[in-house]
Amino acid sequence: MFGYILRRLLWMIPTMFGITILVFTAIRLAPGDPATVMIGISSGGEMKGDVGYEERIEKFRHENGLDRPIWIQYLGFLGPFNIKPDGHPWFGGSGADPWGGLLVLDLGHEFQRKTMPIIEELGRRLQVTIPLSLISTLLIYLFALPMGIYSAVRQGTKLDAAMTVILFILYSVPTFWAGLMLILAFGASGLHWLPVLGLHSKDAADLATWPYIWDTIVHSILPIATLTYGGLAYLSRQMRVGMIEVIRSDYIRTARAKGLSEKVVVMKHALRNSLIPVITLFASILPILIGGSVIVEQVFDVPGMGRYAFEGLIARDYGIIMATTTFSAFMTLVGILLSDIAYAMVDPRIKYD
Numbered sequence: 001m002f003g004y005i006l007r008r009l010l011w012m013i014p015t016m017f018g019i020t021i022l023v024f025t026a027i028r029l030a031p032g033d034p035a036t037v038m039i040g041i042s043s044g045g046e047m048k049g050d051v052g053y054e055e056r057i058e059k060f061r062h063e064n065g066l067d068r069p070i071w072i073q074y075l076g077f078l079g080p081f082n083i084k085p086d087g088h089p090w091f092g093g094s095g096a097d098p099w100g101g102l103l104v105l106d107l108g109h110e111f112q113r114k115t116m117p118i119i120e121e122l123g124r125r126l127q128v129t130i131p132l133s134l135i136s137t138l139l140i141y142l143f144a145l146p147m148g149i150y151s152a153v154r155q156g157t158k159l160d161a162a163m164t165v166i167l168f169i170l171y172s173v174p175t176f177w178a179g180l181m182l183i184l185a186f187g188a189s190g191l192h193w194l195p196v197l198g199l200h201s202k203d204a205a206d207l208a209t210w211p212y213i214w215d216t217i218v219h220s221i222l223p224i225a226t227l228t229y230g231g232l233a234y235l236s237r238q239m240r241v242g243m244i245e246v247i248r249s250d251y252i253r254t255a256r257a258k259g260l261s262e263k264v265v266v267m268k269h270a271l272r273n274s275l276i277p278v279i280t281l282f283a284s285i286l287p288i289l290i291g292g293s294v295i296v297e298q299v300f301d302v303p304g305m306g307r308y309a310f311e312g313l314i315a316r317d318y319g320i321i322m323a324t325t326t327f328s329a330f331m332t333l334v335g336i337l338l339s340d341i342a343y344a345m346v347d348p349r350i351k352y353d
Helices: 002-029 035-043 053-063 070-078 118-153 158-172 173-185 209-247 250-257 261-292 294-299 307-316 320-345
Strands: none
Touching: 035 053, 035 307, 053 209, 118 158, 118 209, 118 261, 118 307, 158 209, 173 209, 173 250, 173 294, 209 261, 209 294, 250 261, 250 320, 261 320, 294 307, 307 320
């Protein structure tokens, strides 16, 4: 097992290398000029044709290496090749250090906030996104598995039919609409039970430890609920399908013929094999929640990684876009690796040599 994990980790290196090349090239070829966006912001909406506008555009591009070929910019993004032509740092690295870049976890500074290292801001945003995503993932599996098992064992009953209808409705509801409906229902315009914006109250910094924790919890309820409902609906249906297929197998009929109780048949003999498709989905659920929380964080004004990616996309900040997409890709590869390891834990017949 250790050898298999080591090989998979080593294979992640060229995989991540290929992903960064594709993403880096795609965002450079996409419409939109970060120099135009940034100069427009800094000048309060200065338009093309104004005095000094073109000079400022060219200066911005040169200082950030945007006037160089894509392959040279990519080498600067990696880091070890990040030199300082004409005394100016170019894309990649921390500016003062010409040897910054992805390989030393230094993705430079934001275009708009020149003193803000992207890796530090990303770390702060992940401190918000990761706990929300992990709690949501835990809730998805905690509720989806027993719901899927119960629905499969009680297949064809009225309760199974009702659960199927409700879960399909939940799965079809768009995330932004669900978030807005929760805000209208539980916010100040509705029942006024829960706060709907941010993760803390305005005076949260002045609260003691336990009141601060409670304030964070009540602010997190609606974002977590919005992150959870879609995955819960989908995973429970997958669990139901997998369990139904397994309980129709010959060895399950044999176990029942031996006189084993239904509980033992389902929980001991059927559950393990029905978990394999569900484990496969873990490879996508966790990275989707972490990297795909853009809508939820925008709706609830949560300062997480998803919102950071959206802000970087609007500002055409290549460093932010590369940082967030690279991390999402890495989490996807980690999720796939964890799924493969879990296969062997669930099914002893699976061996990794």
